[in-house]
Amino acid sequence: xxxLKKLLSSIxxxxxxxxxxxxxxxxxxxxxxxxxxxxxxxxxxTVQDAKRWLKSVGESTNIPLLSSYLSSIKTSDTPSADVTxxxxxxxxxxxxxxxxxNADQKIVYAQLxxxxxxxxxxxxxSVYGLDYEAAEDxxxxxxxxxxxxxxxxxxxxxxxxxxxxxxxxxxxxxxxxDNLEYHKSLFDEAxxxxxxxxxxxxxxxxxxxxxHNALVELCEYDLHASCSQSAYSALVNHSSVCAGYAKxxxxxxxxxxxxxxYASGWSGENHAWNxxxxxxxxxxxxxxxxxxxxxxxxFNRTDADLAGTHQRMDLSLxxxxxxxxxxxxxxxxxxIDINALxxxx
Numbered sequence: 001x002x003x004l005k006k007l008l009s010s011i012x013x014x015x016x017x018x019x020x021x022x023x024x025x026x027x028x029x030x031x032x033x034x035x036x037x038x039x040x041x042x043x044x045x046t047v048q049d050a051k052r053w054l055k056s057v058g059e060s061t062n063i064p065l066l067s068s069y070l071s072s073i074k075t076s077d078t079p080s081a082d083v084t085x086x087x088x089x090x091x092x093x094x095x096x097x098x099x100x101x102n103a104d105q106k107i108v109y110a111q112l113x114x115x116x117x118x119x120x121x122x123x124x125x126s127v128y129g130l131d132y133e134a135a136e137d138x139x140x141x142x143x144x145x146x147x148x149x150x151x152x153x154x155x156x157x158x159x160x161x162x163x164x165x166x167x168x169x170x171x172x173x174x175x176x177x178d179n180l181e182y183h184k185s186l187f188d189e190a191x192x193x194x195x196x197x198x199x200x201x202x203x204x205x206x207x208x209x210x211x212h213n214a215l216v217e218l219c220e221y222d223l224h225a226s227c228s229q230s231a232y233s234a235l236v237n238h239s240s241v242c243a244g245y246a247k248x249x250x251x252x253x254x255x256x257x258x259x260x261x262y263a264s265g266w267s268g269e270n271h272a273w274n275x276x277x278x279x280x281x282x283x284x285x286x287x288x289x290x291x292x293x294x295x296x297x298x299f300n301r302t303d304a305d306l307a308g309t310h311q312r313m314d315l316s317l318x319x320x321x322x323x324x325x326x327x328x329x330x331x332x333x334x335x336i337d338i339n340a341l342x343x344x345x
Contacts (some may be wrong), residue, residue: 032079090145093259093277097141100318104130105138112142112169116149119177132158135166140315144262147254150187150232151177154243169322174227183232190235195255200292204258205279205327208285211252212299215245246272249287261319265312273298273310281324284310296331300324324329 021229084251090098090110098109104127115123130138139156142149157170176183194214198207218238222228225239233240234248246262253260259277263284264270273286284306298306312319 010234026120094254094259095145096144096319097315101138101141102134105134105141108135108138109141112138113146113149116142116146116152116171118172119151119180120171122168124168128161128165130166131164132160132166135169137315139169144264144315147231147251147262150227150230151180151183152230152245154229167168174230176227176230177231178324183236186236186344187232188324191252194235194252198252198256207256207258208253208276208300209280209331211249212285212287212290212296213258214262215249215252215287216294219245219248219281221288242272245291246274247259249262249274249285261318263310263312263319264314264316265310267310273320275319276300277320278327281326282320282322283324283327284322286310294309299331300327300329 071193092099107127112123113283135158151173153172153174155172158166159168160165198210201207201210219234222239225233227233228241231247231251233244250260250262261275263273263275276283276285283300289298
């Protein structure tokens with residue numbers, strides 16, 4: 001009987017030793033697999049899922065080794081020569097959102113533009129450590145800085161490492177991407193037609209007026225417009241919502257060499273308008289709301305003018321303050337209290 005008890009005790013001890021050994025080996029292989037290029041770290045669609053997974057394995061004595069490794073790895077994708085060169089072209093005068101990003105975010109920004117131009121389904125992060133908010137800021141900066149990417153949808157999906165770092169971004173495109181070259185030709189034809197007319201004016205201010213009036217006459221506001229978050233909807237389909245108006249105006253002004261930014265905010269609901277720079281001064285321009293009244297009520301307005309109707313949000317808070325005086329109140333504006341107006345966005 002004593003011999004049997006000793007034998008059973010030995011078996012139990014051996015079992016415990018083997019359990020500890022293979023648990024340690026499993027974590028070691030987990031880390032080794034990542035080093036050797038095998039994606040053994042699960043991906044997640046939400047930060048909450050990633051954090052829950054990390055918490056579930058957090059009691060393991062080997063997790064500090066894993067966490068230390070996760071904080072230092074880089075993905076295999078590195079910036080291409082085109083991306084590196086492109087980083088030098090995004091000057092603050094025309095790409096303000098790019099300038100709001102840190103060095104790592106700027107690399108991902110340039111890669112994201114390259115990915116959208118090639119209609120890639122996803123982008124694997126070349127910079128490890130960007131959390132959801134940082135990665136979302138990059139995506140938002142690209143969407144706001146580049147109205148010419150009219151086939152890009154307004155949303156994207158993010159995948160995560162267990163510690164919350166973003167591993168990749170899934171890109172979504174509207175139906176125009178299915179026959180992109182054809183739609184690019186229609187888009188370019190519409191843009192070039194308006195630019196040809198705008199070039200007859202010598203001053204930036206006169207071009208600004210012409211393009212404002214052209215969009216008001218060309219486009220109709222329609223909540224059900226196709227591809228409504230794109231400049232294409234306003235310029236080619238002649239039917240859009242505030243985002244389409246703002247992107248169309250931004251693109252036309254930029255092509256005329258006039259700084260013009262996409263501003264996102266709140267006007268009773270989510271809304272978009274523009275901030276323009278004319279003769280070194282900044283102004284708000286809301287073509288959408290002027291289209292509703294066919295006036296210049298929301299043309300070249302200061303932040304004080306629109307304090308009760310337009311509140312910037314997110315990255316748009318960092319755009320220049322609009323306090324221009326030279327071209328303020330120079331157009332025939334009827335005596336209407338702007339803050340008392342109620343208009344859809």
